Amino acid sequence: GGWLGLLGGGQLGRMFCHAAQSLGYKVAVLDPAAECPAGMVADLHIQAAYDDEDGLARLAQTCQAVTTEFENVPADSLRALAARCRVSPAADAVAIVQDRIAEKAFIASQGIPVAPHAAIRGEADLRAAPDSLFPGILKVARLGYDGKGQARIDSREAALAAFAEFGGVACVLEALMPLDYEISVVIARGFDGASVVFPVARNVHRDGILAVSTAAPVKLDAAHAERQAQATAAAQAIAQGLGYHGVLCVEFFVLKDGSLIVNEIAPRPHNSGHYTMDACLTSQFEQQARAMAGLPLGGTDLLAPAVMLNLLGDIWYPSATGDAQREPDWAAALAVPTAKLHLYGKREARRGRKMGHVTIVAPTLQQAQADAARVAAALGMQAPE
Numbered sequence: 001g002g003w004l005g006l007l008g009g010g011q012l013g014r015m016f017c018h019a020a021q022s023l024g025y026k027v028a029v030l031d032p033a034a035e036c037p038a039g040m041v042a043d044l045h046i047q048a049a050y051d052d053e054d055g056l057a058r059l060a061q062t063c064q065a066v067t068t069e070f071e072n073v074p075a076d077s078l079r080a081l082a083a084r085c086r087v088s089p090a091a092d093a094v095a096i097v098q099d100r101i102a103e104k105a106f107i108a109s110q111g112i113p114v115a116p117h118a119a120i121r122g123e124a125d126l127r128a129a130p131d132s133l134f135p136g137i138l139k140v141a142r143l144g145y146d147g148k149g150q151a152r153i154d155s156r157e158a159a160l161a162a163f164a165e166f167g168g169v170a171c172v173l174e175a176l177m178p179l180d181y182e183i184s185v186v187i188a189r190g191f192d193g194a195s196v197v198f199p200v201a202r203n204v205h206r207d208g209i210l211a212v213s214t215a216a217p218v219k220l221d222a223a224h225a226e227r228q229a230q231a232t233a234a235a236q237a238i239a240q241g242l243g244y245h246g247v248l249c250v251e252f253f254v255l256k257d258g259s260l261i262v263n264e265i266a267p268r269p270h271n272s273g274h275y276t277m278d279a280c281l282t283s284q285f286e287q288q289a290r291a292m293a294g295l296p297l298g299g300t301d302l303l304a305p306a307v308m309l310n311l312l313g314d315i316w317y318p319s320a321t322g323d324a325q326r327e328p329d330w331a332a333a334l335a336v337p338t339a340k341l342h343l344y345g346k347r348e349a350r351r352g353r354k355m356g357h358v359t360i361v362a363p364t365l366q367q368a369q370a371d372a373a374r375v376a377a378a379l380g381m382q383a384p385e
């Protein structure tokens with residue numbers, strides 16, 4: 001036992017609290033919001049800004065180790081904490097992955113391909129960008145998530161307009177890639193450098209937000225198995241190259257020509273790894289707690305095929321246009337016996353806001369997919385692809 005600490009009070013922190021508490025730890029959460037998903041279930045909620053000196057000091061005094069549940073925590077706060085207690089991940093690793101320009105340069109430096117791109121620090125960079133980056137996606141270098149701070153652009157003129165709209169902050173311009181599908185790998189690495197990797201998840205995004213993740217035993221399809229092995233090796237190289245401690249997720253694109261590139265890195269458990277809570281022996285959140293506490297990491301085997309459906313605030317609105325809300329029919333979803341419901345305790349259901357998820361775990365992938373379709377229908381959601 002003892003205390004583990006968390007910067008950030010969102011749903012990832014909430015699920016971390018549950019996992020750490022199951023291992024016998026108490027959890028202190030630092031978050032400025034009076035009511036937040038993790039704060040509600042933590043043993044201590046320090047209500048303070050992420051860079052508040054007193055709040056950080058109190059967190060460090062209380063806890064033997066501190067982690068973060070979102071990538072946009074000020075790296076300086078992690079540095080300040082590291083002077084007083086064990087911190088994972090380290091400020092230097094977080095500083096790289098929270099800036100898309102540094103992140104892409106780091107990945108490429110490991111010999112792992114990324115999308116063709118250019119760093120955009122001013123209009124001149126956009127004027128000088130090669131024609132091959134159009135059509136493309138302009139992404140703010142910092143603070144974007146769930147597709148926010150991104151614009152798909154067809155031309156240089158459109159990119160200049162989008163850049164101005166983002167207020168002229170540093171951006172990355174990426175070529176729009178011909179995606180076949182998307183996958184991700186969650187890896188946990190302990191302070192002793194030993195790492196364990198979870199099975200590859202296959203992900204479907206809608207409007208830039210993760211909608212569905214599927215994990216299944218490697219298919220008897222040689223090309224697919226090879227992609228998985230490549231992705232796993234790349235995630236291990238990235239974690240090692242960053243000198244990373246804790247849980248990390250790498251998002252990949254599999255292109256139409258079969259090649260694999262890295263999209264981005266998240267220095268924390270990831271939405272595409274939520275299936276591990278119900279379908280793996282050890283969840284990604286338990287691994288995070290184990291890594292912080294210096295405990296051995298747990299087994300990551302997939303116990304059965306799983307499909308995870310994200311529950312966005314949209315399903316609280318029966319009409320696509322109106323603003324009348326109603327609670328989704330949870331009983332109808334849970335009438336599917338393979339479905340496990342996880343809600344994050346957020347009071348306000350906004351469209352596009354992650355409110356919870358459902359994981360369907362079944363003996364075969366075919367059944368998991370069929371049951372996922374039943375759950376989606378019960379909740380008034382689009383059928384999973």
Ligand code: ATP
Pocket residue numbers: 115137139144145146147148150174175176177178179182205208209251263264
């Ligand atoms: P997250 O919530 O995962 O942090 P984010 O806001 O950082 O999201 P990205 O992961 O960069 O956004 O992009 C979101 C989605 O947009 C990707 O998963 C992919 O579907 C699509 N996308 C992003 N970049 C490209 C690209 N260069 N070419 C084609 N599609 C892309």
Ligand code: MG
Pocket residue numbers: 144145146264
């Ligand atoms: Mg991101």
Ligand code: MG
Pocket residue numbers: 251263264
């Ligand atoms: Mg992403």
